[in-house]
Amino acid sequence: MDGTFKFADFIAGWFGGLCGVVVGHPLDTIKVRQQNFGTNLFVAISRTFRHEGPPGFFKGMLCPLLTIGPSNAILFGVYGNLLHLTLDNYQPRKISHTDCEALRHVFVAGTVGGFFQAIFVCPAELIKTLMQIRTGGGGSWRRHSEVAYSGSIDAFFGIVRDRGVRGLFRGFVPMAIRDVPTSGLYTMTYEALNSYFEQCHVPLMLKQTIAGGAAGVASWIFVIPFDVVKSRIQADSYNHPVYNGMLDCFYKSYQKDGLGIFFKGAPAIMLRTFPVNAALFVGYEAVLRHLE
Known part of the structure; x- marks a missing residue:
């Protein structure tokens, strides 16, 4: 057991998170639009490109770029330091x-690291989702109401002004169910596969590429319905909300769109998850090796 606080995991997690954002944001935008507009993968891609061009795929990217570094620093920093405290002679990836x-x-x-990460990430996920559903009312994307905020910074201060700090944590419950236990599955899958491939x-x-990508897929495959509900709650109108909490969102979504709605965005999630987490772990491991 090593009682020394380690900064290497924080710094490596920060860099790995940035690698993941750069690789995965376009498909994340498509996933969010599928979940809120109820369309399929190829239609979502073609409509985004037709009406908004390549920049449409990168809407809401400012918040992840600003927050994914520190959020992954929290996840991997808490994770690595807990293992140093609880395991005798712990060595990363051994x-x-x-x-x-x-x-x-x-x-x-x-799991503990995932809980602290979820607290930090929820406001950024909310603002990112609001920006990603800003379609400008173009063509078949037209909605009955558009997001009132002009950008990520305007959304942050507008929500705090109108709803208080608590307003930034809209959708936290389904997000925590999505992220907290799966963070444990994520790290466990990566460590196990890393050891197996080493052998x-x-x-x-x-x-690192296969173990990281597979860990990402394993952590997502069981929680897509909670991601759909999280996206719908965060995209809901503040002034005239459709949903009154997570269970109400599940019920109304099922009534309106059937069971299939809870798996909307699954192809985009799976296409995105492997390369994003492969890039994240390759970047994370590279910095960790350099620092240690």
Whole structure:
């Protein structure tokens, strides 16, 4: 057990998060639009490109760029420091895939890190979602009401002014259900696969790419319905809300759109998740090796 506080995991997590944003934001925009407008992947892509051009895919990217670094620093910093505190002689990426006790510690540390990350990320996710559904009313994207804010900064101060700081945490419950336990699954899957591929003598970069991408897919595959509900609550009108909480959103969404709505955006999520998390872990590991 090492009681020394480690900064390396914070810095490496920050850099890895930035790598993930650059790779994945366009498909994240498409996912959010599918979940709120009820269309399929190819229609969402074609409408965005036709009416808004390439910049349409990058709407709302300012908030992730500003916050994904510190948010991943929180996740990996808490995670790494907890493992240093709870595991004797812990070394990053040296946990065996056959060591069930160590993997249990990995899961718990990832879950705790995911909780603190969710608190930090929720306001950014809210503002990002509001920007991503700003379509300008073009063509078949037209909605009965458009977002009142002109940009990410205007949205932040406008929400605080009109709704208080609490307004920034709209959609936190489904987001926490989506992110907290799956952060434990995410880190555990990565550590186990990393150890297995190490044993199989897989080249370093390929090992990190596959393990990181697979960890991302494993952490998403069970929680897509909560992501849909989170997106719908965050995109809901402040003045004339349709939904009164998470359960009400589940019920009304099912009544209006059927069971399939809870898996809207799944192809975009899966297409996005593997490369985003592969890039995140490759960047994270590169900085961690340099620092340690």
